[in-house]
Amino acid sequence: xxxxxxxxxxxxxxxxxxxxxxxxxxxxxxxxxxxxxxxxxxxxxxxxxxxxxxxxxxxxxxxxxxxxxxxxxxxxxxxxxxxxxxxxxxxxxxxxxxxxxxxxxxxxxxxxxxxxxxxxxxxxxxxxxxxxxxxxxxxxxxxxxxxxxxxxxxxxxxxxxxxxxxxxxxxxxxxxxxxxxxxxxxxxxxxxxxxxxxxxxxxxxxxxxxxxxxxxxxxxxxxxxxxxxxxxxxxxxxxxxxxxxxxxxxxxxxxxxxxxxxxxxxxxxxxx
Numbered sequence: 168x169x170x171x172x173x174x175x176x177x178x179x180x181x182x183x184x185x186x187x188x189x190x191x192x193x194x195x196x197x198x199x200x201x202x203x204x205x206x207x208x209x210x211x212x213x214x215x216x217x218x219x220x221x222x223x224x225x226x227x228x229x230x231x232x233x234x235x236x237x238x239x240x241x242x243x244x245x246x247x248x249x250x251x252x253x254x255x256x257x258x259x260x261x262x263x264x265x266x267x268x269x270x271x272x273x274x275x276x277x278x279x280x281x282x283x284x285x286x287x288x289x290x291x292x293x294x295x296x297x298x299x300x301x302x303x304x305x306x307x308x309x310x311x312x313x314x315x316x317x318x319x320x321x322x323x324x325x326x327x328x329x330x331x332x333x334x335x336x337x338x339x340x341x342x343x344x345x346x347x348x349x350x351x352x353x354x355x356x357x358x359x360x361x362x363x364x365x366x367x368x369x370x371x372x373x374x375x376x377x378x379x380x381x382x383x384x385x386x387x388x389x390x391x392x393x394x395x396x397x398x399x400x401x402x403x404x405x406x407x408x409x410x411x412x413x414x415x416x417x418x419x420x421x422x423x424x425x426x427x428x429x430x431x432x433x434x435x436x437x438x439x
Contacts, residue, residue: 200289233312289368338370
């Protein structure tokens, strides 16, 4: 790990600790649906943080059987290399974003994050459904790969319809389980589940959601209006492309974690 990365993780604001901490308001993690086409997405965290690397490898192992090339060969391809341009294709961009988001969320959990709800913006709903416990990693990985094939690089007549049928088949064969944390729809603000006032995770609805282009600001407003306050994004920051951007995005969750100074200090100590 570089000295700069270690210093970034170790840095923390100095502020007086109150004698008693009021209960924190509910926290919703919002899985964003963009920026998956960034070359080397996840490399900074993969090289610097063992907890992220372990989680990422687990997701990568689940995705690779469904991809025509191993995900690492594309995501971590040398800039200008023969495979570096493949990340711009949805077939690899969607799996890259899914692997990054799930691994970041697992890293946050290792730091002590306990989300009250999760939601997904567009294709990010697959990441949200998995971490909520609704979809297994194996089923979610298959769906993500099928989602990436919905936009082929050279569309042929009938290709879109065939890809949608392939996605719906995978969705119908996926087993859903009771969620371990609330899963919320960013389009409606309604909970997704099997309860009387909840929307089921039907294959057709899932396909529609992955096709929708929902701006992050609109998703945040929908969640807040439904009572899911403090949405915190999980995904790469499209406005930050400078070195250390992934470390900054991961570290931004620390104020939402009980005892952030302790959690951050432990994380920095592990990764030096």
